[in-house]
Amino acid sequence: MEDAQLYVSANAMQKRDALLVLSEYLPQMAWSEEGENVLDIGCGSGDVTRNLLMPLLPRVEQVVGVDVSRDMVSFASKTFEHNSLSFRQLDIERAVQPRQVFPDGFSKVFSMYCLHWVKDQERCLTNIYQLLQPGGEALLVFLARNPLFTMYENMSMKERWQSYMQDVSNFVPVYQHKTDPAKAMADLAEDVGFEVVSCEAPELEFVFENINYLKNAIKAVNPFLKRVPREEQDAFLMDCLNELARLKTKRNDGKMVARYSLMVAHLQRGE
Ligand SMILES: C[S@@+](CC[C@H](N)C(=O)[O-])C[C@H]1O[C@@H](n2cnc3c(N)ncnc32)[C@H](O)[C@@H]1O
Numbered sequence: 001m002e003d004a005q006l007y008v009s010a011n012a013m014q015k016r017d018a019l020l021v022l023s024e025y026l027p028q029m030a031w032s033e034e035g036e037n038v039l040d041i042g043c044g045s046g047d048v049t050r051n052l053l054m055p056l057l058p059r060v061e062q063v064v065g066v067d068v069s070r071d072m073v074s075f076a077s078k079t080f081e082h083n084s085l086s087f088r089q090l091d092i093e094r095a096v097q098p099r100q101v102f103p104d105g106f107s108k109v110f111s112m113y114c115l116h117w118v119k120d121q122e123r124c125l126t127n128i129y130q131l132l133q134p135g136g137e138a139l140l141v142f143l144a145r146n147p148l149f150t151m152y153e154n155m156s157m158k159e160r161w162q163s164y165m166q167d168v169s170n171f172v173p174v175y176q177h178k179t180d181p182a183k184a185m186a187d188l189a190e191d192v193g194f195e196v197v198s199c200e201a202p203e204l205e206f207v208f209e210n211i212n213y214l215k216n217a218i219k220a221v222n223p224f225l226k227r228v229p230r231e232e233q234d235a236f237l238m239d240c241l242n243e244l245a246r247l248k249t250k251r252n253d254g255k256m257v258a259r260y261s262l263m264v265a266h267l268q269r270g271e
Helices: 004-009 012-028 047-056 070-080 121-131 147-155 181-192 211-221 230-249
Strands: 036-041 060-067 085-089 106-112 132-145 195-200 203-208 256-268
Touching: 012 047, 012 106, 012 132, 012 203, 012 211, 012 256, 036 047, 047 060, 047 070, 047 085, 047 106, 060 070, 070 085, 106 121, 121 132, 121 181, 132 147, 132 181, 147 230, 147 256, 181 195, 181 256, 203 211, 211 230, 230 256
Parallel strands: 036 060, 036 106, 060 085, 106 132
Antiparallel strands: 132 256, 195 256, 203 256
16 A cells, blocks of 8 residues: 555545544543653554644654555655654564664554554564553554455455465455454453553444545555556456455445445453
8 A cells, every 4th residue: 555645535434434433442541731642653655644633633742653664654745744853764563672672652543544564563562662651542443344344355365466476365354254353352352561541442433425435445555556567457346345245245226335344342451
């Protein structure tokens, strides 16, 4: 996912969910009078950090957005950086001793629609734990299960596309096939040392007004598309849409609907 401009124009579902979750959870968090140091992991193009998260935060001193993608960080820096907001490249899954990069740590850590990309959840949660100051809180929001990933799995079995999708399992979230994703996540967070304030994976729906919105949304996050020869990319995307329709994502009125589970984990590092 490296086309920041496309992502900004095709992330309505992610923005809707960020607003939903932040409105519910921010009032439940403790906010210090002095202002908070906030980290946003997987900030992508930076628009959610700047236009959605920051205006909702009660008291902020400094916000840092990090992302594994150099292109995303470069776009976010050019477009949204200002005196209390900066961006840096960081891989939350592979970082070792992240406090060497951020010696002061953070009082709040947010991550929206990112951690379903992370295979090594234990390493990632350990890094988040280390990045938090004692008493700090994390709000982690990401896809627990989504038919999108079943679609990837089905597409990878088709002769025409399989050579581009041999590593499909790397792109399926670790919780996709768990019977109780929220419990699995909560257990892991506790093992890492967190106090689990709450951890849920509610079922949500998002209706795409027309097929082009869905096509763009898939295009913006599809990790396989760039491997497909340019002249076949349209056929690939159309096949993705057909496969999603087969997974009962098409309503009677013809609109496409995504039904998925969103992991929402509110975690705290003890004092
Ligand atoms: C779908 S975007 C979400 C962007 C933004 N947070 C939002 O809510 O719209 C997911 C972002 O996570 C980033 N990402 C994926 N794996 C990551 C990792 N291991 N460390 C940091 N960022 C990662 C991707 O590069 C991508 O920009």
